[in-house]
Amino acid sequence: MKMIRAIVRPEMSDNVTEGLADAGFYSMTKMPVFGRGKQKGLTVGNTHYDELPKMLIIIVVEDKSVDEVLKIIQYKAYTGSEGDGKIFISPVDSVLTVRTGSKEI
Amino acid sequence: MKEIIAFIRTSKMNATKKILDELNISSVTAMPVFGRGKQRGLNPVLAGIELSNDAIVRGNITGMKFVPKRMLVIVAKDEEVDIIVEALVKTNKTGFIGDGKIFICPTDNAMRVRTKESGDAAL
DSSP: OEEEEEEEOGGGHHHHHHHHHHTTOOOEEEEEEEEOOTTOSEEETTEEESSEEEEEEEEEEOGGGHHHHHHHHHHHSOOSSTTOEEEEEEEOOEEEETTTOOOOO | OEEEEEEEOGGGHHHHHHHHHHTTOOOOEEEEEEEEOTTOSBOHHHHTOOOOHHHHHHTOOOOBSSEEEEEEEEEEOGGGHHHHHHHHHHHHOOSSTTOOEEEEEEOOOOBOTTTOOBGGGGO
């Protein structure tokens, strides 16, 4: 199992979640975050924005679905300019559903 | 060392903090998040809410796409993981949809900024 953490533009987050739901990945968590990347924020005129608002989408999937999810997020969050976001993939040892105690996602 | 990421009901937060205190595990990070699971959010039909004819005619039966939840992040020693998970399940189990999920992820290392301790000593 892998945990995929995608940091995307807030205005594209609905696009991403709808796209994932269409492909059958309904279960996810999202939260608003603030961050910056290689470009050290954003400068508009004289104003420098150190941290930019982004949406963090967390989704845990089976190993075989990772590539598909990545492809969907990449396609749906893409605008082509700086600030489209990043995706991180990390391992998950085990899962537990509180209500049923099932060990599956 | 393992990272326990638990998604629980916001209303169970106090009970969860209390039981973790009793177990002497006081280090918790909590974040308000929005999420959904297999049931695709809050579905009024599944939740057993009666809909008025008016709402059905207008198509206002979408419910909530994302439900507010609390995300807990606990980094714990390997031998404490089972105890914590058991405590979380015990407090958060109501038997209704939306009780949440618990993920256990491997963690390589931890470091306490103040003393530069690392490994289990930093927890």
